[in-house]
Amino acid sequence: MSLEHTCGRIDKLKLKRDTDLDVKSLQEDVLEDYCMIVTRHQIYRAKKRAKVMIEGSYIEQYARLRDYAEELKKANKGSTVVIKTEQVGGQAIFLRMYVCFAGCRQEFLDGCRPIIGVDGCNVKGPYPGQILTADGVDDNNGSFPIAYEVVEIESKQFDKQKGLIPAIETLLPTAKRRMYVRHLYNNFRSSHSGLALKHLLWAAARATTMPWWEAKMENMKQEDEEAWKWLSQRPAKNWSISHFNTRFKCDLLLNNLCESFNSAIIDARDQSILTCLERIRVLVMLRMTNRRVACPKWKHSVGPRIFKIIEKNKLDASTCIPRLASLQTY
Structure with missing residues (x-):
């Protein structure tokens, strides 16, 4: 049977509604019809x-990318959409495209914590590359999409921390930087493996006060001095709650916000460029809409996740006895 004949057998209406129909389903449709x-x-x-x-x-x-970019800016006034190309042999070759919707940018500034998580995932298909995302933390400890970008295949310019750290130091010299503790541990265990050391590293990362952090680090030193030296060379302000700046009111140690977004766009990553970008846009739109619908339904003045944290802290605090040490100090 020729390809043209087979193609004619497939229900194009079904494919138009869902281009991700699996092969088995299509085989069954042809057999049945x-x-x-x-x-x-x-x-x-x-x-x-x-x-x-x-x-x-x-x-x-x-x-058609430039037409698509203009439509995005027309439908979302004030949005930033930038396409970068390179001239090769008289032809414009696509390099990358950056999208930041005005609504996402403004709501991040108005109602989110001053924390931005950045991550990347691979693009599949015949023209490989990466999708880079920037996500914030909303007032319910949820993921808040800020911007995304499709870039060329992984290079030193975009390669994880090799390019990310210098870029932040150059463009945002006053920004405080935190490390993804899971990545920190992956580097740590390459030369210092063992379950005990893993638990000690995470205990030090989760310590909320300086004395607790010092105690956990001392335990690690007793367990393996070389491991302690390795970890001591990494500034604790980048990976331990005990050293985090309290202005940001955020004790996240993982980059789950970005990873959840990457998981949500997994079906878009093997699509052609316009289909990929449009699926991401729809996802961002739905997340923003769901957030606006959910907030008025909150039963308390804070989000449900924050309320649970407060209640847990209240319960823990009930076992403490405050004693006056000096004026305004207990």
Whole structure:
């Protein structure tokens, strides 16, 4: 059976509604509707061709990026949408595209904590690259999308901390930086493995006061002095709650906010460029809408997650006896 014949057998309406239909479902549809058996390879080729007919080819989608950017700015006044290209042999070659919606930017400034998490994930398909995301922390300890960018394949310029740290130091010299403790531990265990050391590192990271942190570090020193030396060389203000600046009111040690966003866009990452960008835009729109719908339903003056934290702290504090040490000091 020819590819053209197989392609004609696939229900284009179904593919138009859901371009992610799996191969098995399409095989069953062809068998049920036409009493014909087709191979997985034929379905793959037919599906690929049908998607091109519905969405346009990769080249066609890249050619329409500037039109898409203008539509984004027109529909979202004040938004920042930047496309960077490179001239090669008289042709403009796509490098990266940055999107920050005005609504996301303003709501971050108005109602989120001054904390930004940054992360990246790989783009699949014939034109590999990365999707970089910046997420904030809203007033209920939830993820708040700020901006995203599709960039070229991983390089030193964008390679995780190799490019991230110098960029922040250059563009935001006064910003306080925190480390993702899971990444810190992954580097730590490459030369200092063992369950006991793992627990001690995390205990030091979760310590909320200086004496507790010092006690955990001393325990590590007794367990393995080389491991203690390795960790002591990393400024505690970047990875331990005990040293965090209290102005930010945020004790997050993990980058789960960005990782949850990356998980949510996993279906978009193997799509052609316009489809990928549009799926991310819809996700951001839905998250913003759900947040606006949920906030008026809060039963307390703070979000439900924050309320639980306060109640737990109140319960813990009930076992403490305050004693006056000096004026305004207990």
